[in-house]
Amino acid sequence: MQDKISGAEMIIKAIADQGIDSVFGYPGGAVLPIYDAIFQQEEVKHILVRHEQGAGHAAEGYARSTGKTGVLIVTSGPGATNTVTALTDALLDSIPIVCISGQVPTHLIGSDAFQEADTVGITRACTKHNWLVKNIEDLPRIMHEAFYVAKSGRPGPVLVDVPKDIQFALGDYQNLNKIKHKTYNPILNPDEIQIKRAIDLLLNAKKPIVYSGGGVINSGKIASDYLTKFINKTNYPITSTLMGLGAYPASEKNWLGMLGMHGTYEANMAMHDCDVMLCVGARFDDRITGKIDEFSPNSQKIHIDIDPTSINKNIKVEVPIIGDCGKTLKKLLDLLPDNIEKIQKPFTDWWDEIESWRKIDCLKYKKNADVIMPQLAVERLYEITKNYDTYITTEVGQHQMWAAQFYKFEKPNRWMTSGGLGTMGYGLPAANGVQVAHPKSLVIDIAGDASILMNIQELSTAVQYRLNTKVFILNNSYMGMVRQWQQLLHGNRLSESYSESLPDFIKLADAYGATGIRVKSPKDLDDTIIQMIETPGPVIVDCQVASSTNCFPMIPSGRAHNDMLLGEDVPDEVVANAISDDGKVMV
Amino acid sequence: MGKKKPTSTYDLRSNSEQEERHTMSVIVDNEPGVLARVIGLFAGRGYNIDSLTVSEVEHEKQLSRITIVTYGSPTVIDQIKMQLERLVPVHRVADLTAEFGELGAIERELAIIKVAGKGNQRLEALRLAEAFQAITIDATLESFIFQITGRTREIDRFISLMSHVGLVEVSRTGVAALKRGAEGL
């Protein structure tokens, strides 16, 4: 029998036993025993953030870039409530993170003690599951159960609330890493009959398309490999959601670009006109479908998802397949006839049609010799960084969409963005989390001038741990996405969307002990990017871009896929009347 | 680390009080989420629930009655009542046990109980059911379902006896309670 150890020690031991080398957190009264345990060991490194929301997003960045689970440790009360946004973010984007929160001692629960909050109550709606630990005997089981739940099935955030007396209490620790859960056992292996039905549909398709999503990334690198194999074998066109970028290499000829509200013309037209759609690990979100009753009206749909509740939630499908994306794609490949080129209906007409849509060149924009166009900035950033070992995160807004449109992702786990929740302030802490997991890689947060201020304090974390996190701000002096919508919906009355009183980002970087570089002219752009890469430590680039550029193409809310606003040539009246009264109520 | 028990500076409450069982009636507006608020209060503050029943009782006025059986020290029981009263959709909370005493309120519960068996065991089950005034609501050659109404303690006793004569499963409604006499709450 091992010696008894304290609850605090068990928590750290369980984290180490789960193979997690770094955690993000912020101390306080209710987690002091855990911090004391952290101090006395070397297996798990602790990264001190500057705000608990930052710890949450850093854990997300760590998780998404490694395929492991991210961990954060916060104190009771305000520490816990500060994580709510990050937990919700992870819930909507299916990112596995484990939040350990301190709680007042068990006998004080319910007494409105100092820094008491009903953390389990508050986070019930923003976690996959959460636990309040009431007995030290339960702690080892709950810790390992938490990691299991976070990572299995459709991944997501979980929270373990640990009262201070439990952290002090002594008990027996056991590594319960590999135990079968008594209730939660998601289906991973697909039903073969459904796969055969899917293949029947696919073999008869004249206009097939694959639409993939974040589920492929979550399923691990192997799932992306199978997806690429599948496309190589079938020659189908493929598009993906914002969350799924990188699962299939963007440089390949079958790639149509991202779909959805700011997706490419060819991707959205192909989705609208296809006759068989294979959806892999995506969930028919409203940013993807546009107007539901006009979404891909003539197609038969196959939907692979690990979460049964995603099936038929927004869009009815003919062939649902419940299972892990990787395992399902493998089975699909195994059962696909070898001589598929000969058996399947030819679809050269379909590719011709797609080529004609591609020729529209929907991402083209007006070049400008004096002002940096935001699209150009991302294009140059891509060209210069593509041969590095690069990871990109973003904040939320136009810059995020331009990053998705113009940065080409060749591999999974290289792109971290807040998709489902759209959390401004995600990018910098997430980039720190990625950088902690990949200290030698180039990690860049493509940011907006407004978003970056939401978690700018995390620059201090980057400085403290000598992280090389780079922040590339597309500074348009506006909450650009809000400004664009005000132009579309509200007669261009730009209510509160101008970024008044922006800080001097160069001085700001300097004040934190980082480096700041400003660039205003297209001719200096490349040199600035190179300087950013070559400067050690955290760097902020204040890239001043054209201020009123709109992000196109766009499917205005309430419209169908084949009803897009294209490029920069759209006259202002068209923009002003693009959204009908029905569309205006939608977000 | 952690050799001796922590002496918390916050430790105010004395743990010497005896725990008591109390039945409370809570009259609430029958609006969406009201039950979640009540249950959330109990979970969030670490109060205990032994039994909880809820149903609309006045359709016109959209009123529901929640009956909760809880236990805790007298201070905790007081807190529970006051915390319940503070919830916005709550009209009235009556701690039947505190206000009217053990005998001042009527409490009833209904249970249906499935037993399976043959021969003597089966006969014994029937005899016990009769003794408890349970009625038979389903019967096959190998099984019975009995229905019993009564106080919680009686039902507990009946079920524990049934466990010797082929108990399969139990479903209980939880406690319904009213104060005795002419007046309502």
Ligand SMILES: Cc1ncc(C[n+]2csc(CCOP(=O)(O)OP(=O)(O)O)c2C)c(N)n1
């Ligand atoms: C926390 C949060 N608050 C508000 C919003 C709404 N919102 C979406 S985009 C945006 C403007 C972002 O401005 P900026 O970071 O400068 O990016 P830009 O669109 O200009 O590229 C706002 C306010 C949000 N997504 N998240």
Ligand SMILES: [Mg+2]
């Ligand atoms: Mg901006």
